[in-house]
Every structure is written in C-alpha cells, then in structure tokens.
Amino acid sequence: DIVVTQSPDSLAVSLGERATINCKSSQSVFYSSNSKNYLAWYQQKPGQPPKLLIYWASTRESGVPDRFSGSGSGTDFTLTISSLQAEDVAVYYCQQYYNTPITFGPGTKVDV
Amino acid sequence: EVQLVESGGGLVQPGGSLRLSCAASGFTVSSKYMNWVRQAPGKGLEWVSAIFSSGNTDYADSVKGRFTISRDNSKNTLYLHMNSLRVEDTAVYYCAREAARYFDLWGRGTLVTVSS
Numbered sequence: 001d002i003v004v005t006q007s008p009d010s011l012a013v014s015l016g017e018r019a020t021i022n023c024k025s026s027q028s029v030f031y032s033s034n035s036k037n038y039l040a041w042y043q044q045k046p047g048q049p050p051k052l053l054i055y056w057a058s059t060r061e062s063g064v065p066d067r068f069s070g071s072g073s074g075t076d077f078t079l080t081i082s083s084l085q086a087e088d089v090a091v092y093y094c095q096q097y098y099n100t101p102i103t104f105g106p107g108t109k110v111d112v
Numbered sequence: 113e114v115q116l117v118e119s120g121g122g123l124v125q126p127g128g129s130l131r132l133s134c135a136a137s138g139f140t141v142s143s144k145y146m147n148w149v150r151q152a153p154g155k156g157l158e159w160v161s162a163i164f165s166s167g168n169t170d171y172a173d174s175v176k177g178r179f180t181i182s183r184d185n186s187k188n189t190l191y192l193h194m195n196s197l198r199v200e201d202t203a204v205y206y207c208a209r210e211a212a213r214y215f216d217l218w219g220r221g222t223l224v225t226v227s228s
Contacts (some may be wrong), residue, residue: 038213042215050218051218055212055216072183093157095157101173102159106156107156
C-alpha cells in the first residue's frame, strides 16, 4: 500500500496570512503515460463530510476559491492557502489514487 | 439536486450485522464508480469499498470477507452489508461518488457504533 504522510499535524495562521501544508507519498504517484499526479486534497469542517478542493495535484474543483492552490509532483506535494479566511478553519487531507487501496494522509488541522 | 443520503447506521453488538444505504439523486449510481469511506471518531479517513460501473467490486483488507458492497439500479441506491462487526468498525460511514478515483461528491454520513 502507498503510505501518505502530512506535515505539520496542525498549524495556526493569522487571518490574511499564508498557510502551507505538505503531503508525501511513499512512492511516486506520477503516471508518465498521461503526465498526471494522482493526488487530491480535501477540506473537512467539524460535523461535515470532506469536500474536494484539488485533484490531479493542482486542478482546483469548480467553485473552490482561488486562494487554494496545489503543487508538487512525484512524491512531494503542497496545499497552499494564500490568504487565510475564518471559514478556512478545518482539517485538510491529501489522498493518493494512483494505486488501490486508495489511501489518505492523517490530516492537518488549520486554525486561526 | 445532486446529492447522496446515507441511512441505516446505529448501535450493534460485536459479531452483529448491519446494512447501510445510500440514496442518490441527480445522477445514476450505475453509471459511476461508487465508494464507502469511513472515519472513526476523532480519526482520519479510511477507504472501505468500491463498486464500479461494470459491477466489479473492491475492498480494503480490513473488511474483506465481512463487508459486501452492492447497488439497486431501480432504486438508484448503494448498499454496504456489514457482517461480523468488530469494535474497530465503529465510525461514520460516508458514501462517496468517484470522478476518477478521487471523490467529488460525499454524503453526510451515518454513524455505526459497535459495542456490547
């Protein structure tokens, strides 16, 4: 199984400041035949289901604010919130879908 | 409206059985890959099972042989039949629709508690 790790476990960021979350997979999730990274990011607020933010490592889901961006390739990825808003307080998960079983990172809690 | 609504959770004793349902609206379950993902209290997300448009299925090792995923096309509903339940199966179970093995639509979840 591909193991996915995230860092940090939690972080506190001032409103309007940048938040950066890292995600690392135990093997590459880059598929050379289509040049895609099989990596997604989700946001989960308390008492709610996860919400898809980013897929293919850097493609923003429709309706997601452009302050959210994803980057990286191979085994190392980053989710950046360029200017943290109060409504961004949540736990963020990355997920690899290169191999089965699909696996998630342990989550990063973002607070103000 | 495109949505997923889970039901069927509850309290069950270890070794017991439960069937979860996920009613879909706004799209056809049989044309999509559909999944169950669970989240133990205060913990992260764990993929449980998938059923593909072909009808083929896949399971996490932790539930293989105990859980069965199925769908009823006439009711546009996904199911998870859970047998031989263990304390460690306690979780919120989410139904999730796949786009391309990532999940673009989630239900609100149903809580399963396995306890004596």
